[in-house]
Amino acid sequence: MKNVAVLGAGSWGTALASVLAENGNETRLYARRLSAVQEINTYHTNEHYLPKASLAPSLQASANLSEVIRRSDVVVFVVPSQALRETARQVRPYLKPNSVIVHASKGLEVRTFKRMSQVLAEELPEHANQIVALTGPSHAEEVIQKLPTAVVVASKDSHAAEIAQSCFMNSYFRVYTNTDVIGCEMGGALKNVIALATGLCSGMEFGDNGIAALLTRGLAEMARLGFAMGAQPNTFVGLAGVGDLIATCTSPHSRNWRAGNMISQGKKLDQVLVEMGMVVEGVKTTEATYTMAKHYQVEMPITEQLYQVLFADKCPRKALTDLMSRDKTHELQDYVQGWS
Numbered sequence: 001m002k003n004v005a006v007l008g009a010g011s012w013g014t015a016l017a018s019v020l021a022e023n024g025n026e027t028r029l030y031a032r033r034l035s036a037v038q039e040i041n042t043y044h045t046n047e048h049y050l051p052k053a054s055l056a057p058s059l060q061a062s063a064n065l066s067e068v069i070r071r072s073d074v075v076v077f078v079v080p081s082q083a084l085r086e087t088a089r090q091v092r093p094y095l096k097p098n099s100v101i102v103h104a105s106k107g108l109e110v111r112t113f114k115r116m117s118q119v120l121a122e123e124l125p126e127h128a129n130q131i132v133a134l135t136g137p138s139h140a141e142e143v144i145q146k147l148p149t150a151v152v153v154a155s156k157d158s159h160a161a162e163i164a165q166s167c168f169m170n171s172y173f174r175v176y177t178n179t180d181v182i183g184c185e186m187g188g189a190l191k192n193v194i195a196l197a198t199g200l201c202s203g204m205e206f207g208d209n210g211i212a213a214l215l216t217r218g219l220a221e222m223a224r225l226g227f228a229m230g231a232q233p234n235t236f237v238g239l240a241g242v243g244d245l246i247a248t249c250t251s252p253h254s255r256n257w258r259a260g261n262m263i264s265q266g267k268k269l270d271q272v273l274v275e276m277g278m279v280v281e282g283v284k285t286t287e288a289t290y291t292m293a294k295h296y297q298v299e300m301p302i303t304e305q306l307y308q309v310l311f312a313d314k315c316p317r318k319a320l321t322d323l324m325s326r327d328k329t330h331e332l333q334d335y336v337q338g339w340s
């Protein structure tokens with residue numbers, strides 16, 4: 001059992017903190033709003049983010065960052081990707097020297113195109129070798145109901161990954177280790193782009209054939225960019241890749257899917273984000289990925305069309321026509337070229 005801090009009391013931070021507390025870890029959840037702290041400590045609920053759910057009674061929330069961090073052996077960051085750097089900066093003065101740093105955010109920093117573990121390594125240099133990424137198919141709404149879930153903890157340091165694995169694992173939350181940090185993080189980030197596209201296409205009344213094509217070709221372009229960045233292609237057929245793609249692209253729990261679906265009904269992106277009231281990571285990730293694909297000279301046709309729809313007001317039906325009328329190609333083009 002460990003002393004654990006969880007930073008970010010949104011849907012995922014609250015669900016993960018509840019799992020950790022239920023596993024017997026002394027768990028403190030940092031919420032920046034006092035009203036959330038009071039609700040969690042008094043009623044063991046977080047109605048805005050996890051309606052009707054009961055949290056582990058032993059879970060303690062606090063709005064005092066130093067109090068939450070100081071004694072923690074494991075610190076879990078679960079804030080939106082664009083807020084990770086600032087949160088890490090605030091935390092640094094209070095960290096114990098050997099704390100394991102876990103993050104569960106799925107995205108890319110849009111300003112720097114960096115992955116979350118890279119952002120943490122820059123901001124927490126003393127802990128750069130103890131960073132773990134937790135990812136995989138895991139809707140908070142299901143985890144809090146104790147529905148069976150399997151995730152991955154990826155780290156260069158297998159000891160750090162095993163500490164995280166032991167803290168989180170229980171009878172309904174199975175945790176695998178992995179050493180391919182790039183692949184696991186890119187799988188988690190890029191599936192949100194495809195989930196947005198899938199929500200959009202579902203709203204345009206695509207049939208099952210079209211959705212299956214979108215997921216499969218989406219996975220191909222996720223793996224293509226991941227490989228160019230140094231990931232192992234096989235990671236994309238694991239939990240962090242195809243696993244999370246299935247969970248996110250086929251579930252009404254997914255905020256990314258829902259956002260795409262709302263756009264298909266003619267709503268503007270700004271309006272969709274306000275209505276959602278929770279983070280939709282795929283929007284910023286589409287922006288970052290569009291530029292990264294160009295930088296790495298990798299073809300990502302679905303991402304490119306989605307970028308045009310989100311940020312250049314392109315008509316979704318025109319985007320679909322442009323996707324379908326691309327030049328002829330081999331399905332396994334990447335394998336034919338030897339992933340070179």
Ligand SMILES: NC(=O)C1=CN([C@@H]2O[C@H](COP(=O)(O)OP(=O)(O)OC[C@H]3O[C@@H](n4cnc5c(N)ncnc54)[C@H](OP(=O)(O)O)[C@@H]3O)[C@@H](O)[C@H]2O)C=CC1
Binds near residue numbers: 080
């Ligand atoms: N929800 C899920 O099922 C899953 C989510 N994830 C990932 O987890 C990460 C967090 O998502 P999730 O919990 O769902 O998000 P939510 O939108 O549900 O909650 C976001 C949390 O972060 C806080 N927050 C928002 N902006 C800032 C900021 N600028 N600085 C500090 N804190 C901030 C919010 O505080 P406040 O309430 O005060 O605004 C809230 O506690 C994302 O990267 C997401 O992709 C991964 C797997 C599953």
Ligand SMILES: O=C(CO)COP(=O)(O)O
Binds near residue numbers: 192247257281
């Ligand atoms: O990452 C998730 C499930 O694995 C949650 O996806 P959304 O952010 O789209 O809700």
